[in-house]
Every structure is written in structure tokens, then in C-alpha cells.
Amino acid sequence: MSDHKPAGAPADQEIRDLRARIQALQDELLLAEHRALHARAQAERYKRVAKEANREKEEAVRKIEGAYRVAREARHAAEAVLNSTLWRTMTPILATAKAVKSMRGRPAAPSASGFASPPGAYSEAAANAANEPLPQDRGPALDPEFFVRWISHSDALTDWDRGAIKEDVSRFSRRPVISVVMPVYNTPEAGLRRAVAAVRAQLYENWELCIADDASTAEHIRPFLEASAAQDSRIRWIARPTNGNICAATNSALSLAGGDYVVFLDHDDILSERALYEIAAAVNDAPDLEILYSDEDRIEENGDRRHTPYFKPGWDPDLLLGQNFVCHLAAYRRTLVEAVGGLRVGFEGSQDHDLILRASRLVEPHQIRHVPGLLYHWRTQSGSFSSEQLDRCIQAARVAVRDHLASRPDADGAQVVPHPNVPEFHRVVWPLPAEAPRVTTIIATRDRAELLRSATAGLLHRTNYANLEVVIVDNGSEQPEALTLLEELRQDPRVRVLQEPGPFNYSKLNNVGAAAASGEVLLLLNNDILVIEPDWLREMVSHAIRPGIGTVGAKLLFPDRTIQHAGVVLGIGDFADGPGVAGHFGLGDEQSDRGYFSHNFLTRTVSANTAACLTVRSEVFRHVGGFNEVDLAISFNDVDFCLRIQDLGLRHIWTPFAQLYHLESASRGRDDMTSESKVRAEREGRYMRERWGAVLDSDPYYNPHFSRWNHWYELEIPDRMPKRWKRDNRAT
Incomplete structure (x- = not known):
């Protein structure tokens, strides 16, 4: 019997397994190296922040000392006046004038704009809030104490505001009747009274309150x-003979509604x-609106x-497929609610x-x-x-x-499953056709073989996607x-290597790769991306081929497992002492951090995605002319690309179910490394x-109440959101 092992598949498989293990170890080593680099960069960043904070502290101390000096001088001057002969002579006259003034009534309170308002224009609570010192910090939206202060400064109405709102209503060309629909069942009396009182206190008065009592047994209800x-003819109610449920009771209340729009109100909210007023104002601005919804908060039980x-x-x-973010306040055109049959x-x-x-299936997005x-x-x-x-x-x-998707022709085969990270929400797994579309991956590179x-x-x-082509654009x-590796890669029939030497121009390199691509879908991939899970590309392609979708972005992690990219938010930060260009949602959050209302874990629409890992249909790429290689060689080219696609009426999707490591800027360094890079970054x-200033300043997927200084969903005081009733600049 021979001692030799038979040649063939088993030996080949052992070699492949060995190579895979070696590559996995190399990846781990590479990741470990970049974690160390990332930690070192973070430490340097903290040092710079500490140094800057110390400089600001020293400047603040100098200002305080200067203020004390001015105060001392003012006090000495005041003492000199008080001790003067003129002041002693004037004192009785001033006392008499003060007494006369008090008899004439309280002086006018200053409005926010500095103009005088009529006496009594501020309620006591609003006056106290207005006199509270403005905080200099910007607390996060969910910080309870800051939120209370924000309410006082930015959400409470003064008597002047109320008057201005009513004056604005008087100018409305349309005054739609709004039916407030409320089911009631054994509601505690105090809560019910507050809910009804809040409707009666509406500054927009063209409403009706339609109540259905769902056979309450509590004696105070009827x-x-x-x-x-009896007190208000705009209030109508019906008593159901038997107890049903919230859907049945709401439908009974709906039967009383005759307004143009319907608003749903729970019985103790x-x-x-x-x-x-805000609903009616929006309808005046856009009369074809069918559905409107607002922001909301919660209020203590007692x-x-x-x-x-x-x-x-x-x-x-x-986002609506994963989470009902609309909910409260929701207003629908009444005929639309009737067309869908009310609540099910x-x-x-x-x-x-x-x-x-x-309801959303029957109307257009606008x-x-x-x-x-x-x-x-x-x-x-x-x-x-x-x-x-x-x-x-x-x-x-x-x-x-599931029912919603089953009624959509573009969602045939889509599956709704429990969300693996936030089980109270949902994940939709979108289908691929029997023959998955060909994907051309474009990788721009120069040296850095590892x-x-x-x-x-x-x-x-390690990617579970078979119909794959790879175009590597080598920038010299x-x-x-690196040359040895490129030659090795050429041996794989799926890989082509194109030579494009010259100054680094990321936009041009991707355009060259796209011109050579044969795939229906393009995958733009940085050479510093590491795969974590095998199904990431299937997830991205399943979105990219959906009608109405422009680009698809991935959840990218730094080596330390914090988030680098969860979609792009526009207008964040500052640039040239003005508003910024763009930043990343989720930046710096832990991988497991849910984010603002679980947004880090929910598939959603964004205004742009980073091109470090981005899919887009080839036809869309070519339709907009690819990347702008003239004006945006390196920075912001992906944002510009996405905004031009958005102009076509397409949406950009970010998915958390495609998760990869991004060793950000590992292959070419960061823009703040050289003065030349800074000049180029400033120019771009x-x-x-x-080019995009107005668009950058109004990202629809980042609430206008949030500060634009960062991406952390922070409120600021004063609020940056302009008030409609102050547009004539009588108050700001």
C-alpha cells in the first residue's frame, strides 16, 4: 500500500482552508494595528481638545477679570454721583416721578424683538421663563433638565404670540374645518377634562370635537x-350601546365628523x-396635502x-416599515380616511x-x-x-x-421579520430576482498592499454574492x-486591473472604473473596508434595485467598533465661519447603541451616503454623469453625487444590515495632514x-429644531426653528 496521499480535491481543500485561516489572521492583525492607530489618534485629539479648552479657560478668566475691573470703576463712578450735590437735589423729584408712573400702570414689557408690547402681553409663567438666564451649553434633546429649559424659552407662547397667531389666521385664504376625533372609555375625570379643555383652548377656532363614549361604566363620563x-356647540358626542374597542369607538366618533381634515386624539392626551393652527397653516401653504404629522413628547401620568x-x-x-414614527399628531383629509374604511x-x-x-398608499409623497x-x-x-x-x-x-407590502407591486416577495436588535420593531428583507443582478465593484487604490x-x-x-465583477483602478x-498583489489578483477571472496614474483624484478614478463596468449595479468600495458578515452585499443590492431608490449606504464601523457612518446628514458643523457641509449620523456611537429613537438600527431614508461603501444602479450613475472630478476631486464628491441623484426624484437608503469595518483614510491620510490638503478641502x-447651500441648510431627515453644530440630535437655545407667525419680523 502506498504511503502517498491521493492528489485531488481533499488536498486542494486543505490548501484553501489554510489560506483562508492565514488571511483571517492577517485581517485580525491589520484590524489590531488600526485599532491601535485609532486609539492613538483619539488620544491626540483629546490632547488638542484639552489644550483648546485650557486656552478658552484662560481667555474666560481674562474676560471675568476685565468685567470685575469695569464693575469696580462703575461702582466708584456711581458713588461719586450719589455723593454729589446735584444727585441730592434731584432725589425728591425722581421719587415724585416714580410715584406718578406707578399710578399710570405697569410699563410695557419688551418683546423678543426689542419693540414694546401692550401692557400685560406676557403671562406670569412666560415672563419668568423669559427672565431666566439663557444657558450657554447645548444640551441633548433627551436631557430632561435641558428639555424643560428649552420648553420655557422656545416652546411656550406669550400673549403676544397668541395675538400674532390669531392675526395670522385672519389672513388665511382657507380655513379648513378640523374634526378632532376622540374615543372615550372610563377615562379618569381629571384627564378627560384636561384633554377637552386643550381642544377648546385652540388658537385656531374652526374645529369640531367628535367624541364616542364606548359604553363607559364610570359615572362621571356622561x-x-x-x-x-351644552357649553360649546362645536362639541358633539355619541354613546355606543355596547363596549367595543378603540378601533370601533374611533370609527363611531368618525361618523360624527364633517370637517375637511380629521385629527386623532386619545382621551387623556x-x-x-x-x-x-399649525395644521391649518400648512394646508394654506399647500392645499393638496392629504396627510400631516407633527413632533410629539410625553407628559407625566399625574x-x-x-x-x-x-x-x-x-x-x-x-422608516415607517420598521417603526410607526408618525403616530401623534396625525391629521388626514377626511375623505381619505373614509376611502380606506377608517380604522380596522x-x-x-x-x-x-x-x-x-x-392611507399613504393612496397619495403621492408630496x-x-x-x-x-x-x-x-x-x-x-x-x-x-x-x-x-x-x-x-x-x-x-x-x-x-405585511399587508401593506402585499398590496405593493414593487414589494413582491418582501418578508417582514422581527428586528434582531430591537424586537419591538420590524425588519423587511427585500427579495432578489432568481438571477441576481451582476455587481461591479470599483476599488481605487495606490500601494498599501495589506x-x-x-x-x-x-x-x-467571504461575501455571499456570486454574480460579481471587480474593477481595481490602480493610481500608480x-x-x-502592491505590484505583486495586483498581478495575483489578475489571475482571478472576476478581477480586472486598470492603470490610471497621476495625481490622486477619487472622483476620476471611480468614473474610470464605472466606464469599464459591465454590472447592472455598481458597488463603490474603498480599499480600507473589511468584511464582517457574508450577507452584506445581498442586503445592499436588494435595496439598490428597488424602484425609486438612488444609492444604498452601509453601517460602517471604526476599528474600535464605534460607528463611522450611519448615513449622511447635511449642513452639519461649520465651514469658513459659516454653516457646514455634511457629517455622519451615528458618528462615535457604540456599535450596540440604538441611537435616537433606535435610528442606528432601522433602515431609513437619508439625504446622502458615503461612497466608502455605496451601491447604485449603473443607469443612475451614468444618468447624472458620475462624480464631479473637476470641482470635487477628493472631498464631498459623494454628497454632491447623491444630491444630483435626489434631484431625479430618487431616495437614498441607509441599512444597518450591511455592516463592515472602515479603516477611514488609512490609504492616503486625512485632509488636515498638509497645508495643500487644507487649501484643496476649503476650495471643495x-x-x-x-452649489448646494439652500439644500445643505434644510436636510429633511434631520429635524429643523436640532442644532446644526453637530450630529447629536441636540436642541439649542434660542431655537433655530423660525416661527411662522413671526415671519413679518415684528418679533424674532
């Missing part, structure tokens, strides 16, 4: 409803006093303290989610509008849901999403290791501000 209807604000993005049909019995607990899904402002205060109820009830609500929402080796190994050998590599930033 007398209160009868008295309310509170509408902001300007809620219906008090008035507000908390947990949800400042929402603009209309996002993909059997979807209790998720009836709002089911309604917005069904007929749905987000109305920024905390117009709805949702009263929390301790222990109101058991785990079994909560599970039923989640299941009902999941069925609603990066390219790991990137291509992950792409070619010279190092022997200036181009973006001049």
Missing part, C-alpha cells in the same frame, strides 16, 4: 360630556394650543412635566400604524408633510400594558406591515508588494456651499 356639548420628545424626520416610507378592527394597539400604511413642532403631548400610563398586550400590539403592527489584500479577500471569498502603485467645501 354628565361631563353632556355639559361640554393634550394638544398644544397651536396644534390645529402631572404636567413633559419629557421624551420625538423630533421626527420628514416623510420616510422605509383587529389591529387594536397598532391601529395608527395600520392606518398610515393604508401630499404628506411633516409639521415641525411639539404639537401633541402623550400622557404616559404606568403599568398600562402587560407583556402579553405589548406582544399583541407588536404582532398587529407586523401584520399591518489594505487591498484584506479588502479583496473579504469581497471575493510603485511598492513591490466652498464649491459645495455655493
Whole structure:
């Protein structure tokens, strides 16, 4: 018997396995090296921040010392005046003048603009809030104490505001009747009274309140409803003979509605006093609106303290599949609600989610509008849901999403599954056709063989996608290791290497690669990307081929497992002492951090994606002419590219289910390395501000109440959101 092992597949498989293990070890080593580099860079950054903070502290001390000096001089001057003969002579005269002034009444209070308002224009609470010192910090939107201060300064109305709102209403060309629909069942009396009082206090008065009592057994319900209807002819109610559920009771209330629009109100929640005014104002601006929704917060069960604000993005049909972000306040054209048959019995607990899904199918996206402002205060109820009830609500929402997708021809084969990270929400797995579209991956590179080796190994050998072409655009590599690797890669029939020497121009290199691509879908991939999971490309392509979608972006992680990219937010930061160009959602968050209302884990629409890992259909790339290689050689070319695609009416999707490491700028360094890079970056930033300034300053997917100094969903005082009733500049 021979001692030799038979040649063939087993030996070949052992070699392949060995190579795979070696490559995995090399990837781990590369990742470890870059984690160390990242940690070192973070340490240097912290040193710079500490140095800057110390400099600011020293400057603040100098200013304080200067202020003390001025105060001392002022005090000495005052003492000199008080001791003067003239002051002693004037004192009795001034006392008499003060007494006369007090008899004439309180002096006019200054308005926010500095103009005098009529006596009594501020309520006591508003006056106290206005006199509170403005904080210099910018607290996060969810910080409870800062949020309370923000409410006082930016959300509370003065008597002047109320008068200006009513004056604005008098100029409306349309005054739609708004039907507020409210189901009632054994509501505690105090909560019911507050809810009805909030409707009666609306600054927009063309409303009706339609109430359905769902056969309450509490004795105070009927007398209160009868008295309310007797006091205000705009209040109508109906008593259901038997107890049904929230869907049945709401439908009964809907039967009383005759308004142009319908607003849904739970029986113990509170509408902001300007809620219906904001809805009517939006309809005046755009009469074809069918659905409107606002921001919301929560209010304590047995008090008035507000908390947990949800400042929402603009209309996002993909986010809606994972989470009902619309909910409160929602206003629908009444005929639209009637067309879908009202609320569906059997979807209790998720009836709002089911309604917005069904109604949105019948209208165009431009007929749905987000109305920024905390117009709805949702009263929390301790222990109101058991785990079994909560599970039923989640299941009902999941069925609603499935039904919605089943009715859409573009969603044939889409599956709705529990979200693996946030189980109260949902994930939609989009289908691929039987023959998956060909994907051409474009990788621009120069030297740095260790990066390219790991990137291509992950792409070619650890990615679960077969119909793949790789176009490597070499920007003049010279190092022997890189040249050897490029020659090795050429041996793979899926790989082509193009030579494009010259100054580094990221836009041009990608355009060259795209021109040579044969795939229906392009994947732009940096050479410093490391694959983590095998299904990432399938996820991205499944979105890229959907009708109406422009680009698809991935969840990119730094080597230390913090987030580098969760979509691009426009206008963040500062540039040339003015507003910034763009930043990244989620930047610096932990990989496991849910983010603002779980946005780090939910597929959603964004204004742009980074080209470090981006898919786009070839036809779309060519239609917009690819990247701008003249004005944007290196920076912001992906943002410009995405905005030009957005002008075609296409949306950009970011998915958390394609997750990769990004060793950011590892192959060529950062822009702040040289003075030449700084000059180039400033030139490109200036181009973006001049070309896209108005768009950059109004990202619809980042609430206008948030500060633009950073991407952290922070509020600031004073609020940056302009008030409609102050547009004539009588107050600011």
C-alpha cells in the first residue's frame, strides 16, 4: 500500500482552508494595528481638545477679570454721583416721578424683538421663563433638565404670540374645518377634562370635537360630556350601546365628523394650543396635502412635566416599515380616511400604524408633510400594558406591515421579520430576482498592499454574492508588494486591473472604473473596508434595485467598533465661519447603541451616503454623469453625487444590515495632514456651499429644531426653528 496521499480535491481543500485561516489572521492583525492607530489618534485629539479648552479657560478668566475691573470703576463712578450735590437735589423729584408712573400702570414689557408690547402681553409663567438666564451649553434633546429649559424659552407662547397667531389666521385664504376625533372609555375625570379643555383652548377656532363614549361604566363620563356639548356647540358626542374597542369607538366618533381634515386624539392626551393652527397653516401653504404629522413628547401620568420628545424626520416610507414614527399628531383629509374604511378592527394597539400604511398608499409623497413642532403631548400610563398586550400590539403592527407590502407591486416577495436588535420593531428583507443582478465593484487604490489584500479577500471569498465583477483602478502603485498583489489578483477571472496614474483624484478614478463596468449595479468600495458578515452585499443590492431608490449606504464601523457612518446628514458643523457641509449620523456611537429613537438600527431614508461603501444602479450613475472630478476631486464628491441623484426624484437608503469595518483614510491620510490638503478641502467645501447651500441648510431627515453644530440630535437655545407667525419680523 502506498504511503502517498491521493492528489485531488481533499488536498486542494486543505490548501484553501489554510489560506483562508492565514488571511483571517492577517485581517485580525491589520484590524489590531488600526485599532491601535485609532486609539492613538483619539488620544491626540483629546490632547488638542484639552489644550483648546485650557486656552478658552484662560481667555474666560481674562474676560471675568476685565468685567470685575469695569464693575469696580462703575461702582466708584456711581458713588461719586450719589455723593454729589446735584444727585441730592434731584432725589425728591425722581421719587415724585416714580410715584406718578406707578399710578399710570405697569410699563410695557419688551418683546423678543426689542419693540414694546401692550401692557400685560406676557403671562406670569412666560415672563419668568423669559427672565431666566439663557444657558450657554447645548444640551441633548433627551436631557430632561435641558428639555424643560428649552420648553420655557422656545416652546411656550406669550400673549403676544397668541395675538400674532390669531392675526395670522385672519389672513388665511382657507380655513379648513378640523374634526378632532376622540374615543372615550372610563377615562379618569381629571384627564378627560384636561384633554377637552386643550381642544377648546385652540388658537385656531374652526374645529369640531367628535367624541364616542364606548359604553363607559364610570359615572362621571356622561354628565361631563353632556355639559361640554351644552357649553360649546362645536362639541358633539355619541354613546355606543355596547363596549367595543378603540378601533370601533374611533370609527363611531368618525361618523360624527364633517370637517375637511380629521385629527386623532386619545382621551387623556393634550394638544398644544397651536396644534390645529399649525395644521391649518400648512394646508394654506399647500392645499393638496392629504396627510400631516407633527413632533410629539410625553407628559407625566399625574402631572404636567413633559419629557421624551420625538423630533421626527420628514416623510420616510422605509422608516415607517420598521417603526410607526408618525403616530401623534396625525391629521388626514377626511375623505381619505373614509376611502380606506377608517380604522380596522383587529389591529387594536397598532391601529395608527395600520392606518398610515393604508392611507399613504393612496397619495403621492408630496401630499404628506411633516409639521415641525411639539404639537401633541402623550400622557404616559404606568403599568398600562402587560407583556402579553405589548406582544399583541407588536404582532398587529407586523401584520399591518405585511399587508401593506402585499398590496405593493414593487414589494413582491418582501418578508417582514422581527428586528434582531430591537424586537419591538420590524425588519423587511427585500427579495432578489432568481438571477441576481451582476455587481461591479470599483476599488481605487495606490500601494498599501495589506489594505487591498484584506479588502479583496473579504469581497471575493467571504461575501455571499456570486454574480460579481471587480474593477481595481490602480493610481500608480510603485511598492513591490502592491505590484505583486495586483498581478495575483489578475489571475482571478472576476478581477480586472486598470492603470490610471497621476495625481490622486477619487472622483476620476471611480468614473474610470464605472466606464469599464459591465454590472447592472455598481458597488463603490474603498480599499480600507473589511468584511464582517457574508450577507452584506445581498442586503445592499436588494435595496439598490428597488424602484425609486438612488444609492444604498452601509453601517460602517471604526476599528474600535464605534460607528463611522450611519448615513449622511447635511449642513452639519461649520465651514469658513459659516454653516457646514455634511457629517455622519451615528458618528462615535457604540456599535450596540440604538441611537435616537433606535435610528442606528432601522433602515431609513437619508439625504446622502458615503461612497466608502455605496451601491447604485449603473443607469443612475451614468444618468447624472458620475462624480464631479473637476470641482470635487477628493472631498464631498459623494454628497454632491447623491444630491444630483435626489434631484431625479430618487431616495437614498441607509441599512444597518450591511455592516463592515472602515479603516477611514488609512490609504492616503486625512485632509488636515498638509497645508495643500487644507487649501484643496476649503476650495471643495466652498464649491459645495455655493452649489448646494439652500439644500445643505434644510436636510429633511434631520429635524429643523436640532442644532446644526453637530450630529447629536441636540436642541439649542434660542431655537433655530423660525416661527411662522413671526415671519413679518415684528418679533424674532
